[in-house]
Amino acid sequence: MNHFLDIHKTDPSALRSMIDQASSMKQARQGRPKGMPDDDQPLAGRMVAMIFEKPSTRTRVSFDVGVRQMGGQSMVLSGNDMQLGHGETIADTARVLSRYVDMIMIRTFDETVLTEMAEYADVPVINGLTDRTHPCQIMADVLTYEEHRGPIKGAQVVWAGDGNNVCASFLHAAGQFGFDMTFTGPAQLDPEEEFVGLARSKGSKIVIERDAMKAVEGADLVVADTWVSMHDAQSVRERRHNLLRAYQVNEALMAAAKPDALFMHCLPAHREEEVTSAVMDGPQSVIFDEAENRLHAQKAVMRWCLGL
Ligand code: CP
Numbered sequence: 001m002n003h004f005l006d007i008h009k010t011d012p013s014a015l016r017s018m019i020d021q022a023s024s025m026k027q028a029r030q031g032r033p034k035g036m037p038d039d040d041q042p043l044a045g046r047m048v049a050m051i052f053e054k055p056s057t058r059t060r061v062s063f064d065v066g067v068r069q070m071g072g073q074s075m076v077l078s079g080n081d082m083q084l085g086h087g088e089t090i091a092d093t094a095r096v097l098s099r100y101v102d103m104i105m106i107r108t109f110d111e112t113v114l115t116e117m118a119e120y121a122d123v124p125v126i127n128g129l130t131d132r133t134h135p136c137q138i139m140a141d142v143l144t145y146e147e148h149r150g151p152i153k154g155a156q157v158v159w160a161g162d163g164n165n166v167c168a169s170f171l172h173a174a175g176q177f178g179f180d181m182t183f184t185g186p187a188q189l190d191p192e193e194e195f196v197g198l199a200r201s202k203g204s205k206i207v208i209e210r211d212a213m214k215a216v217e218g219a220d221l222v223v224a225d226t227w228v229s230m231h232d233a234q235s236v237r238e239r240r241h242n243l244l245r246a247y248q249v250n251e252a253l254m255a256a257a258k259p260d261a262l263f264m265h266c267l268p269a270h271r272e273e274e275v276t277s278a279v280m281d282g283p284q285s286v287i288f289d290e291a292e293n294r295l296h297a298q299k300a301v302m303r304w305c306l307g308l
């Protein structure tokens, strides 16, 4: 049984196999209606519970559709409607759910909820985003990059903005898949040193550059995310906007990257804030491929978790 808790906690060869399997599963169902089952039904007879303590569109729908395409059944649970949100312990919740379902996906705030769930569950647990990381997103992003540009190994990725949970999983991926990364943003919003150090310890070149224009020189991929995440207090909004305005991804910034640089954003985006519509809807943007690839990447993650 494998938990999928984080990219840096997962063996690089397993990560590579998941990306390759996601790609072949995607190709195998080209042109099929979304609700038509895959030829392979590895999740037949399996039940998957998805717990959401924060809002979601992509994670919720892509996991649900992915389970069904592979022949399984799924249920979406809102943390607030569960006893978990009213004082039942995580450990007891994990032990109870393990009697009903074959796998648990959870989106939560504090990552200790995720790790405790994994500790006490008898079934695999998948991280569907915490305040600290978002590994499923970056599996989809690696798949998307490779579809467009070939191997991500050796690529130059630039993260612009807040060094948040999605940025953290990108840094983990840099170490595991062997690419380099530059973070450009204000010092107050730097990514966690632990994660920067981890990527460097695995041989990735990680640069912190305060000048966004300089940062994107030579970039193969420019990535942005919201300036205020779901776990941030709304009161930080104005200050964040002031701090981050210089790091907006716009046409001028994209023009300073490699001519064929891609643009990614995990979505939801705030148009004209962290990124302009001209970039989001422009020729370098692959944001909707990224969103689609959540489905394909997570199907491979679920198979790996269940050893199928
Ligand atoms: N990118 C992402 O995780 O989107 P949702 O919040 O809609 O799930």
Ligand code: NVA
Residues within 6 Å of the ligand: 129, 164, 165, 166, 225, 226, 228, 229, 230, 231, 266, 267, 268
């Ligand atoms: N950093 C964002 C990602 C949303 C998918 C958040 O945590 O709100």
